[in-house]
Amino acid sequence: MTYFFRPLAVLAAALAASPAAFAAEGTRVQVRGEIIDTWCYYSGVMGGPESVVGTAHHTCALWCSAGGIPVGLLAEDGTVYMVLKIEGDDGNAGGDTQLSLASHEITADGIHYERDGLNYLVVEEVVTDHGITNVNHEDFGAIPGFAIPDPSK
Amino acid sequence: MKRFITLLALLAAPAAAQDFSEGSEAKTWNLYAEVPALFEATVVDATCEITGDCPANCGDGKRQLGLLRSADNVLVYPNKNSQPAFTGAAVELLPFCGQTVEVDGLLIEDPDLSATNIYLVQKVRTKGTEEWTKANQWTKVWAENHPDAKGKGPWFRRDPRVNARIDTTGYLGIGLSHEEAYEAVQ
Known part of the structure; x- marks a missing residue:
């Protein structure tokens, strides 16, 4: 093996050996945005992106979070950060912390990672929980329409 | 090479x-x-x-x-x-x-x-x-983990954590009662 290719051999061995060979250094950020359910947002299964956030979608956001669908932080600039941890809670598949923040607007301080076109965020601190601020049910109703059962039945 | x-x-x-x-x-x-x-x-x-x-x-x-x-x-x-x-x-x-x-x-x-x-x-x-x-085992696993939540209807109507949140802040998350929230989206 030539001197030139030796570093590549070392890299190849590292890639083969490590369970997280591409784990990268993140960047500290502070982001303000809404905790959303990413499947409804990305897939359009229930309508456009404006309708699957806020109060209109709150019940569904609870269902999806409890159901183990990844939650994201939809930032003010439209970037979606897939949330990996919140204040040390790594339960990102249906965990209690993320469930308690469904539809909430938060200011988060944490570490941002990018991988294969997606943004990821480890929230080290919820600096401010602004509560549910996107009151959009008057525009969209409940999304999905059956989210709120008829109380008379 | x-x-x-x-x-x-x-x-x-x-x-x-x-x-x-x-x-x-x-x-x-x-x-x-x-x-x-x-x-x-x-x-x-x-x-x-x-x-x-x-x-x-x-x-x-x-x-x-x-x-x-x-x-x-x-x-x-x-x-x-x-x-x-x-x-x-x-x-x-x-x-x-x-x-x-x-x-x-x-x-x-x-x-x-x-x-x-x-x-x-x-x-x-x-x-x-x-x-x-x-890839359709989720609801079965949920039922196994929630034996006390048996009943009619889908899991998301019976999930204790979801229902606790709805009981606290309502279906819209802003504190409206069930009746108020239902009326608000009609």
Whole structure:
């Protein structure tokens, strides 16, 4: 093996050996945005992106979070950060912390990672929980329409 | 020597969208940006893969799992299992933690929303085996974990944590009563 290719051999061995060979250094950020359910947002299964956030979608956001669908932080600039941890809670598949923040607007301080076109965020601190601020049910109703059962039945 | 040149080329090449639809038997969900995708991958703990924080057994069910695609080393993020029931994919993939598998399902690629490498997994099998496992076990696992929540209706109407949140802040999350929230969306 030539001197030139030796570093590549070392890299190849590292890639083969490590369970997280591409784990990268993140960047500290502070982001303000809404905790959303990413499947409804990305897939359009229930309508456009404006309708699957806020109060209109709150019940569904609870269902999806409890159901183990990844939650994201939809930032003010439209970037979606897939949330990996919140204040040390790594339960990102249906965990209690993320469930308690469904539809909430938060200011988060944490570490941002990018991988294969997606943004990821480890929230080290919820600096401010602004509560549910996107009151959009008057525009969209409940999304999905059956989210709120008829109380008379 | 050729292997190293190939590796060098892979590392240097920009990420390019590939077509993984060949051979896929994925059922459509009639989603705007869905693309059938059958591919080989390693099941990984997504948080571990990205941050290097790696507990045993992919987090043992607490964490989202990723699919590290063999063809291009792209980390695909399974958001959804095959059930139309507000249910994710981690439960379906956990039995395959660390294994090389084949998966069939739908990729979501929507540049308008910056959605890429988002996946709905419909079936999975260990590489080299014939039998597929359908990715529809979530509700069964939930029922096993919630024996006190038996009753009529779907799981999401009976889930204790969801109902506790609704009892506290209402269906819209802003403190309206059930009746008020229902009226507000009519």
